[in-house]
Amino acid sequence: METTKLNRLILKYDPTRPVFHLTNPNPLFFNNGPNISPYFYCYHDDVVSLLRLESSSPATELFLEMDSEGASSESSSSGDQLEKWTEEQDQLKKKLIAYDDFSWKLSSSMELSQGSEILKYVGGVDMSFCKEDSSVACACLVVLELPSLRVVHHDFSLLRLHVPYVPGFLAFREAPVLLQILQKMRDDKHPFYPQVLMVDGNGILHPRGFGLACHLGVLAHLPTIGVGKNLHHVDGLNQSEVRRSLQLKENEHEQVITLVGNSGFTWGVGFRPTLSSLKPIYVSVGHRISLDYAVKIVKMTCKYRVPEPIRQADMRSRAYLQEHQTESFKRTGTVTTGSD
Template sequence: MSGPRRSLSMEEEEEVELGEVLEYVGGVDISFSKKDSSVACGILVVLDLHSLEVVYEDFSVVTLHVPYVPGFLAFREAPVLLQLLEKMKNCANPFYPQLLMVDGNGVLHPRGFGLACHLGVVANIPTIGVGKNLHHVDGLTLSGVKELLKARKNSCGDFINLIGDSGHVWGVAIRSTENLLKPIFISIGHRISLEAAIKIVKMTCKYRVPEPIRQADIRSRDYLRKHEL
C-alpha cells in the first residue's frame, strides 16, 4: 500500500507559483571527468514527488571552456543545464519539472544571484538552491551556523535562519537526517518562498541532500564511469 501523497496546501502552491498540484520535481547537477577536468557530464532528472522515483533522465557530455571562478559558477555550468531543460520542453515531455532543485546556491550568494537564480530566471521555472558549502556573505560564518545547530541537540529536520549582519534572511541551514553533523544550505532561487522551499526539501530528503539532487549526482558520476570518461 502506498503512503499518503505528498502535497502542498493551496497557499503553498501559490508561493511556488504553480497554480496546480506539485507532482514532478527536477534535479540538476554536473560531474567532471577524473581524466580531464574540462570534460563534464550535465544531467537533468525528474522525480515523482509521491514515490521519489526517477521518471526521466537525460545527459549531456561537453567540454567546458569557461574556467571555474568562485562566485561565477553559473557562467560555467548554466548553459549545459539550460540546454537539457530546453530539449525536454521542446519535446513536450509530460514529466517536464514543475520545480527545479539545483546543486548550487540561490540568493545565498556574494552577489545575491547564484546558479539556482540564473537557471530559474532564464528557464522561467521555480528553483531552489541547495548548497553543501556556505558562502560567507553579510557576516555569516560556518562556525557560527554549526554552533547554533549544535544548540538544537542534533534534531533531524531542525533548521536555523541564516540572518546576516544586515538583518537580511539569506536562507536556512538544515540538518536533513538524524545524527547528521553537516548541514545543507537552502535558499530561494526563483518564483518560490523560503517557507515553501523548506517544506519541499524536507519532503524529498532521504539522506543529506534532497533526492532529486542526490540522484542527479549519482547518475552523472555513473555515466562518466561507464563511458570511461
C-alpha cells in the same frame, strides 16, 4: 594595471588544518577593484578554506579551482570578461522573483480545492567532472515523481567545457549546458517536465546575491531552489558557527536554522534531515519561489543528507561519465546525450 600569467602554482594541503598554503611569485585575487584582498575562499570537502597570499607583486587575473580530491587546476579570465559577466549578472538579477509564482500546491496543503494543480514532478540538476581533466563534464537532469520519489526521467549531456571556473560566476560555466537539457525536454513537450527544479548550487545565498540556482531559474523561467553543501561567507555568516549552533541545547530538536546576516537579511536556512547530523545543507531561494515553500519541498524529498532529485542527478552523472568517457572524446570534445 599590467597583468602577468602565473607560470607556477604550488598548493599544499594539510588535512589536519582546513587552510591551504599558497606559494607563488604573484598573488591570486578575487576581482574586487582597487582594494584587492589578500585572501581567497575556495571549497574542499565541505570545508571553506582560506588561501593566504604571500606576495605583493602585481596581481594576475588567474583563479584556482579545487576538485573533490584536492587537485588544483588553473583557469584564467580577463578583466573585460569579468566586467561583462558582472554586467550580465546584474541585468539578470533584476528579473529575479523571490516569492511564490506558480499555480500548483503541495499535496499536503490545506489550501487544496477541487481542480487544484498538485506538485507532482520535481527536477534536480548536477554536474560531474572527470578527475583527470576537469574540463570534461557530464550534466544530468533527473525528474522525480511525488510522493513516491520514483525517477521518471533522466537526461545527460557529456561535453568539454571551455569556460573557466571563476568564483562568484559559476553559472557562466554550468548554466548554459543545464539550460540546454531543460530546453530539450520542454521542446519535446515531455509530460514529466519539472514544475520546480532543485539545483546543486546556491540561490540568493551568494556573495553577489545571484547564484547558479537564480541564474538558471531566470533563464529557464522555472521555479528553482538552491541547495549548497557549503556555506558562502557572506554578510557575516560563517559555516563553522552555523554547525556549532546546531549543537546548542536549544537547537537540538531543530531541523532548520535560519541564516540571518549582519544586515538583518535572511539569506536562507541550514537544514539537516536528521537531528543527529551536524553537517547541514544550505537551502536558498532560486527563482519564483519563497524560502518557506523551498524548505517544505526539500523536506519532502530528503531521504539522506542531500535531497533525492540532486542526489540522483549526482549519482547518475558520475556513472554516465565513467561509462561513456573515452580517449577519443577527451581528444575531440564530442558532445553526446542520452535519456529515457
